[in-house]
Amino acid sequence: PSTIASPSTPPPPPPPATGTHPSPLPPLSPPPLQTEPSSRSWRRHAGVHCHQDRGGTLIDTSPTASRSSRDPVTSCQALCEATEACVGIVIAVAGHSWRPHDSLSCYAGHGATEVALPSAPNADWCYSMTLSECKTQCLLTAGCTGVTWAPGGGECCLRADILTSQCEADGEWNTYELTRAAGSGDCWRLSAVDFASCDTEGEQYDTYLNDETQAHPWWLTTNFVERTLMPRRYICRADSGSTCSFGDLREMLPALQAAGYNVLNVDWPVHAGPDDLFLGFGILDPFAVDPLLGTDADWALLVTEAHRRGMKVVADFNPSYWWTGAPAFKQAERDVRAHGVGHLPASSPARWFRWTKRCPGALKKPPDFYDDLNGYTDGWVHSAAASACYWAKWGGSDNNIYGGQPTADLSSPEWRAELTRVLTHWVVDRGLDGFVLDAPPDYLAVPNGHKSELNHQLIASRVRSVIVEPMHALGVAVFAEMYNLQVPTITKMIDGGRNTDMGGHGNAVVKGFPSLLADMVSSEDASGLERLLQTTVDVYNGWGGTART
Numbered sequence: 089p090s091t092i093a094s095p096s097t098p099p100p101p102p103p104p105a106t107g108t109h110p111s112p113l114p115p116l117s118p119p120p121l122q123t124e125p126s127s128r129s130w131r132r133h134a135g136v137h138c139h140q141d142r143g144g145t146l147i148d149t150s151p152t153a154s155r156s157s158r159d160p161v162t163s164c165q166a167l168c169e170a171t172e173a174c175v176g177i178v179i180a181v182a183g184h185s186w187r188p189h190d191s192l193s194c195y196a197g198h199g200a201t202e203v204a205l206p207s208a209p210n211a212d213w214c215y216s217m218t219l220s221e222c223k224t225q226c227l228l229t230a231g232c233t234g235v236t237w238a239p240g241g242g243e244c245c246l247r248a249d250i251l252t253s254q255c256e257a258d259g260e261w262n263t264y265e266l267t268r269a270a271g272s273g274d275c276w277r278l279s280a281v282d283f284a285s286c287d288t289e290g291e292q293y294d295t296y297l298n299d300e301t302q303a304h305p306w307w308l309t310t311n312f313v314e315r316t317l318m319p320r321r322y323i324c325r326a327d328s329g330s331t332c333s334f335g336d337l338r339e340m341l342p343a344l345q346a347a348g349y350n351v352l353n354v355d356w357p358v359h360a361g362p363d364d365l366f367l368g369f370g371i372l373d374p375f376a377v378d379p380l381l382g383t384d385a386d387w388a389l390l391v392t393e394a395h396r397r398g399m400k401v402v403a404d405f406n407p408s409y410w411w412t413g414a415p416a417f418k419q420a421e422r423d424v425r426a427h428g429v430g431h432l433p434a435s436s437p438a439r440w441f442r443w444t445k446r447c448p449g450a451l452k453k454p455p456d457f458y459d460d461l462n463g464y465t466d467g468w469v470h471s472a473a474a475s476a477c478y479w480a481k482w483g484g485s486d487n488n489i490y491g492g493q494p495t496a497d498l499s500s501p502e503w504r505a506e507l508t509r510v511l512t513h514w515v516v517d518r519g520l521d522g523f524v525l526d527a528p529p530d531y532l533a534v535p536n537g538h539k540s541e542l543n544h545q546l547i548a549s550r551v552r553s554v555i556v557e558p559m560h561a562l563g564v565a566v567f568a569e570m571y572n573l574q575v576p577t578i579t580k581m582i583d584g585g586r587n588t589d590m591g592g593h594g595n596a597v598v599k600g601f602p603s604l605l606a607d608m609v610s611s612e613d614a615s616g617l618e619r620l621l622q623t624t625v626d627v628y629n630g631w632g633g634t635a636r637t
Contacts, residue, residue, distance in 0.1 A: 361411030
C-alpha cells in the first residue's frame with residue numbers, strides 16, 4: 089500500500105497499464121467537471137483511527153490538544169501545518185464507555201428490548217461481526233443502549249432498556265451497556281500514514297489527512313447525480329429487444345444530461361459469461377468489453393461523448409466472480425493437473441484462485457452453461473479437469489449437486505497484481521472515471537477456517553491497498569455496494585457506499601436509502617426525510633467523503 093510520508097512527497101506513479109489484452113484504443117483523457125475551489129487541503133476520515141502499529145506513526149506520545157481548545161480540530165491542524173514532518177492528525181471525537189456483563193444474555197422478556205440492526209428484517213435477527221463492529225452498529229442505531237454478543241461465533245444483537253437483574257445467565261453470551269459521551273478533543277500528530285492498515289472498526293476517533301496522494305478527486309469536489317443502467321436488462325427503446333447497447337446508451341446521453349444526471353454508471357461492461365449467472369457477472373475476459381453490448385469502438389464513442397458533455401462514466405465491477413468457461417480458468421485447471429497445487433508456474437492464472445487436493449464432500453463443478461447457479465456455495469468445488477478443488481463464493485445449484493463459480497483470491501499476491509492491472513486498463517485505455525465494487529464484504533481474502541464476517545479489517549485493508557489507492561493515483565473514484573450501513577469497517581476504506589436494499593436470493597428484503605426515499609415520494613410524506621438523511625447520507629459523507637445519489 090502507498091504511504092503518505094510527508095506533505096511534500098509526490099504522489100506515487102500510476103501502475104503500468106499492462107495486461108494480457110492490451111487495448112488498441114488510444115488513452116482517453118476526460119475533461120474535469122466544474123469543481124468548487126477548496127479553501128484547505130484537509131480531508132476527514134470519520135471513525136478511522138490511525139495510531140502506532142495500526143497504520144500511523146505518531147509524533148506525539150501524549151495528546152497535544154484538549155477540550156480546552158475552542159476548536160480542537162482547527163487548532164490541531166494548525167499545529168500540524170507548523171510541524172515539518174506532520175502529515176495528519178487523529179482527534180478523539182467520542183468518549184463512549186461500555187460496561188461489560190460477562191456470561192449474561194439479555195433479550196426480549198429477559199431484561200432487554202430487542203433493537204433491529206440497520207440491515208435486519210426484524211429485531212430478533214443477529215449478525216456475525218467483531219465486538220468492536222457490534223458496538224459501532226449500536227452507536228449508529230437510534231435507541232440502542234447496549235449489545236449482547238456471542239464470543240464463540242461473533243453474533244451481534246442490539247439492545248435497549250437493559251435490566252441486568254432480569255437477564256439470563258448464559259456462558260455463550262456477554263452483554264455490554266453503553267454510556268454515550270462527547271470526546272475529549274485530544275489530538276495526536278502523525279508523521280506517516282499507511283491508511284490501508286488503520287483501524288476502521290470503531291467510531292471514537294477521526295483521522296484528518298493533509299494533501300492526500302490522489303489526483304483530481306472529482307467525487308469530492310463536485311455535486312453529482314448518478315444514473316445506473318444495466319445494459320443487459322434495460323430496454324432502451326421498443327425495438328431494441330432485451331439488450332441496451334453502448335450505442336443506445338450514447339444516444340441516451342442528451343436526455344440523461346437534460347434530466348440532471350452527470351455521472352453514468354454502466355452496470356458491468358466487462359466481457360462476461362452466460363447471462364443466467366447473476367445477470368452476467370461471471371468474468372470471461374476482464375480486459376475486454378462485452379461483445380453482447382458492442383465493440384471496442386462503440387465503447388470508446390460512448391465514453392468520449394460523455395466526457396465531451398462534461399459527464400463522468402463509472403462501472404459496476406465484481407473482481408472476484410469468474411466463470412468456469414473463462415479461458416484463464418481453463419488454463420488454471422490444466423496447470424493444476426499438470427504441476428500440482430503446490431508447484432504452479434509463476435505465470436499461471438491458477439495462482440489467482442484458491443486450490444486444495446483435500447476436499448471430501450465437495451460439490452461438483454457445474455457444466456459451463458448450467459442455468460441454475462444463482463445461489464451461494466462458500467466452499468470447495470471439485471474440478472475433474474484439475475483433479476483438485478477450487479473455492480467458490482458465489483453460485484451453486486438448488487439441488488446441492490453443483491457448486492459455484494471460481495472466486496479470485498485477494499490473499500494471492502499474483503491476483504492482487506493482476507487485479508490492479510485490470511483496473512488500470514479500464515482507466516488508462518478505456519477512459520473510466522470510477523468503479524462501483526459489487527459486494528466487497530464477500531471478497532475472498534480470509535484464510536480457510538476463518539469467518540469473513542469476523543475479519544472485515546483484513547478485507548478492508550486488501551480493498552484499500554489493491555484497488556482504492558492505485559485508482560486514486562489515477563484520479564479515479566472507488567465506490568461500493570454496502571447494504572444499509574452493515575459493514576462500516578470496509579465502507580471507510582472506499583469513496584462512498586451505495587446504501588442499497590439488503591436481502592434477496594430467498595432472504596427477506598430490508599429497504600435501504602433509495603427505496604425508503606421512493607416510498608416518501610410516492611406517499612407525498614417527507615416527515616422522516618431529515619432523519620433518513622442523518623442516518624444514511626450524513627454517515628457515509630463522514631466515512632467516505634461523498635454521498636452517491
